[in-house]
Amino acid sequence: MRGTEAGELAARARNGDGQAFRELVEPYRRELHVHCYRILGSVQDAEDLLQETLLAAWRGIGGFEERASARTWLYRIATNRCLNALRAGARRPLTDHRPEVPLPEPSHRRPEPSWLEPYPEMMLDEIADHVPGPEARYETRESVSLAFLAALQELPPKQRAVLVLRDVLGFRAAEVAGMLDTTESAVTSALKRARNTLAHELPSADRxxxxxxxxxxxxxxxxxxxxxxxxxxxxxxxxxxxxxxxxxxxxxxxxxxxxxxxxxxxxxxxxxxxxxxxxxxxxxxxxxxxxxxxxxxxxxxxxxxxxxxxxxxxxxxxxxxxxxxxxxxxxxxxxxxxxxxxx
Missing domain, CATH: 3.10.450.50 (Nuclear Transport Factor 2; Chain: A,)
Structure with missing residues (x-):
């Protein structure tokens, strides 16, 4: 979306035009859903947080002064909503699974349940269709692979958000600092720690x-x-x-x-x-x-x-x-x- 077009839509939305708001945010709906999924690990929680993000954006459109792009503004809202959900422990209850026979002793036992859920490919296709080139499409899918998502879930919430915003989405350190209300040096430090953890958590096999x-x-x-x-x-x-x-x-x-x-x-x-x-x-x-x-x-x-x-x-x-x-x-x-x- 061109800057002038986005500016016109934002101005109309600030004046209460709901259709203009929908046109402003719709191009980012699917990628915001995937963003929430990466941070939360749950496709169902991601849908809830996407709706919260869009509602918060509509309620706060009057304060959107276009100092950053609409995309950056929406990612700021979505990221902070996800972090709030993680801090509040707003996770879905365990599946009521009672095995009919005793399970064998596992090779490894995680200290807590895994909240990771799979993400339907048909939803990813909607993003891949707008990403230029086969290499970019490959990277899009790699950044939601189960191995990558499982490793992300091992990171503290803020490190998880910083790594996704910087290494997956390519936002600059200054932009991420603004989204998270912190300093660039704090973002750089969190990113370094997150990368070190991921280096140990990700499988060593050449995917x-x-x-x-x-x-x-x-x-x-x-x-x-x-x-x-x-x-x-x-x-x-x-x-x-x-x-x-x-x-x-x-x-x-x-x-x-x-x-x-x-x-x-x-x-x-x-x-x-x-x-x-x-x-x-x-x-x-x-x-x-x-x-x-x-x-x-x-x-x-x-x-x-x-x-x-x-x-x-x-x-x-x-x-x-x-x-x-x-x-x-x-x-x-x-x-x-x-x-x-x-x-």
Whole structure:
């Protein structure tokens, strides 16, 4: 949006023109949603905070003096709303998940639940369509990869916000200082600490070796996984894993690493007694994903069983993330149940 056009819209909005306000903020709606998601880790919380941001912007439009762009002004509001939510502990309750059998001892146990949720690819496409060049589109998806988002959640809130604003969105230190009502030196210090933490939290594997999205190579790996999972073939699933692969199940803090640990979990919990599953393909966070459904032997209905996201490395699967919250299926446009005839 050109500066003169934005200035005219802002002036009309300050005079109470609701349509002008909508035209002023609409170009930034989706990227603000992704921004809230990066900081909060929850697509559902991000929607709530986006609505709060737009309401606060409308109520505060009279104070928008255009010293910064409308985009910077909106990011300031959104960032501070997200930080307030984190400080208030306004997190969604744990999924009421009671495993039918005792879970094996995990390879690692996080000190608290993981609030991370998957982000539907169809929402990212709305941003990628406005980003010039394939390299920029790749970077957009990398900045919402599950590995990056999981590492972000390990940062204190203000460091998390600074890193996203500086390294992901490219705002200058002075701009970020203005957004957070702090000094440039404080921003620089927070960014340095955040980068050091991320260097230790992010996986060491070279993710550039992952297949391109929707490529024949990616489809082959995904199809092999679907066949193995739907048939309950644990050995075939294990053969697809990297030596350091992870199985995680947000929000549960339990994590299983390595083919042996993951295979044991599948045999004793997820795929015990030959259950029948159907995986409906979708995409999340730039990665292959599925709505998971399990059959009910008493009815022809397949019931929701969470969302599964794969992280690929080379010709193998580096992580299987199973999100337990069945309400996420509706975020991906998937039903809560299917009829058996769909198989």
């Amino acid at each position: 550039e070796g992952a297949p391109l999205p929707e490529s024949p190579r990616e489809r082959r790996i995904v199809n092999d996984f679907v066949r193995a999972f739907e048939s309950g073939d644990v050995d075939a699933i294990v053969a697809l894993l990297t030596d350091d692969a992870w199985l995680t199940m947000p929000p549960l803090p339990l994590e299983y690493q390595g083919p042996a640990a993951i295979g044991h979990f599948l045999r004793t919990v997820a795929l015990r007694e030959d259950p029948r599953f159907l995986l409906v393909p979708t995409r999340a966070n730039g990665q292959p994903a599925f709505g998971c459904y399990q059959s009910d032997p008493r009815t022809p209905i397949l019931h929701a069983h969470g969302v599964v996201v794969l992280t690929l490395a080379g010709d193998r699967i580096a992580a299987v993330t199973r999100f337990l919250d069945n309400s996420l299926l509706t975020v991906f446009g998937l039903p809560r149940s299917l009829r058996e005839s769909r198989r």
